[in-house]
Amino acid sequence: MSNIIEIFSLTKRFSTSTNYRALFRLNREENVTAVNEVSLHVRDGELFGLLGANGAGKTTLIKMLCTLILPTEGRATIAGKDIVSDADAVRRQIGLIDTNERSFFWRLTGRQNLEFFAALYGLNRPQATRRIDELLTLVNMKQHADRRFSDYSTGMRQKMAIVRGLLVSPQVIFLDEPTRSLDPVSAYDLRRFVQGVLVEQMGRTIVLVTHRLEEAESMCKRVAIMTHGRVVACGPVAEIKQKISARQQYQLRVCNLSSTTIKQLQHITGLTQVESNLLEDETFQLNLTMVDENESLPLVFETLVKGGAQVQACQAKTVSLEDAFVTLVKNNAR
Amino acid sequence: MLAKAGAFLRRDFQTQSSYRLNFFMQVIGILVSISIFYFISQILGTAISPYMSRYGDIDYFHFALMGIAFYPFIGISANSLSESIHEYQHTGTLEVLFISPTPILPLLLMSTLWRYCWATGETLFYLLTAAFLFQADLNWMGISSAFVVILLTIFANMGLGLINASFVLVTKRVSPLARLTRVITNLLSGIYYPIEILPNWLQTFSYFLPATYAFEALRQTMLQGAKLSDIGLLLLPLIAFSLILLPIGLISFHYAIRWAKTDGSLSQY
Structure with missing residues (x-):
């Protein structure tokens, strides 16, 4: 391509x-x-x-x-x-569809606006009429096409901007x-x-x-x-x-977790972050960030078991695009 | 391009017809204005006839009629481009128009077509009202020559129009040059009175205005029945103004567009 x-x-x-x-x-x-x-x-x-x-x-x-x-x-x-x-x-x-609802002629109807822009983009009358009807149907605006643009809601104006942007494809x-x-x-x-x-x-x-x-x-x-x-x-x-999730994250639900065991967890090689929260049912939620799960995760379980804790659940956290976006923006902050 | 010009005319007609009261107010405005000059003429009688002898046996009403009837073309050719840009900036439509495949200058010129059509209707309404309601004696055979004079006047003023448009693109304000030329044209070009009334030193400035030659040529064609060959000496300055001002206007417009695009302020106002 x-x-x-x-x-x-x-x-x-x-x-x-x-x-x-x-x-x-x-x-x-x-x-x-x-x-x-x-x-x-x-x-x-x-x-x-x-x-x-x-x-x-x-x-x-x-x-x-x-x-x-x-x-x-x-x-x-x-x-x-x-x-x-x-x-x-x-x-x-090119075509541009933006959210600027002022970019129309407010005294004209939606259809009159579209006919004007269609001509500006070189469509003849029959082509324009056909295309406008197709697109208005697509965005469910055909029944409102002959209302004055100033009477439209913000959403309707946005739909008109979409129709305009697609007139000539x-x-x-x-x-x-x-x-x-x-x-x-x-x-x-x-x-x-x-x-x-x-x-x-x-x-x-x-x-x-x-x-x-x-x-x-x-x-x-x-x-x-x-x-x-x-x-x-x-x-x-x-x-x-x-790239963002190069450091893997796991979330564990644990009971009988002592403060000594938490301190021991913090000394495990490759474990970069240990965060524990006491939940309402007296169990703990452990959020762990590690460089290499193959190296650190067995050590985590070993430490927990030796410390008398019981692991009820363990799941890897997936990184969303939102996580990646926030991380990138924060890392590149001025 | 013709279809696009038609689309601009249709758009402006649709917009204009949504302001019906405004249309009737303009018609009333024309009737009032023409009546005022008729009654002023009645009071003046033959008092200013010595200043108008070169037009033959006409009264002040006929003289002023030519000024007020044809004035819209002078104003539009000098200001309509800048007014269109200003309007597009305010309504937020400038960018969406400039992104279309139509080149910018033809697009803006087409935006002014309706104003010329409206001015034509206004001028004809003035002349017909004067002829039928106030028995004005007009040479209707001279209308085709008047049309040529108007065309040349539009070209003579368009350079100034482009300079004014450039000013709006850069400063987002109405050009002070536009205001100045409007005032000076009203004062010195012989719209309401013969320039011979002015002191000699002031008359000199009149000859630097295209409108002075335009009004003189229009009076000779519409009042005296002069042919184009008879008013050649009045048309030459209009051609000269076009040749000098149009290139200056085009260059300034080109740089103003470039400046606004560099500044990122094309649609700002």
């Missing part, structure tokens, strides 16, 4: 000086780096997740790829077209938190549509920007995690989780 998006050391620094000072290139040193030497690629037909906390630089990165912001350094291509020198060609390949679609304002059923339907229809049937490439980690985990095979303008992890979700 070839790469449809290729990003090489893309950097964006914004001037923090006032408009006029920046205009005349005064105070050159005063700037903030929103995107810092980001390099990554997205494969053709892939559903790729872009994750990051607020202010991580995700939106700036997407806007650069959408030709709305010029990069300071580095370069990027979409379908082989450079985002700076061939911006017009790039715009023919571009090769690459950027989805910026598409389910943020949707109810669970609509969000589920949209996720199924994106995965089933856009990616699997139509072979479109999707870049999903989201805060919902479970959404990214369920939809994307590969993700990039951004923090402070940098990509701190990029690859298959399982691989990222594996």
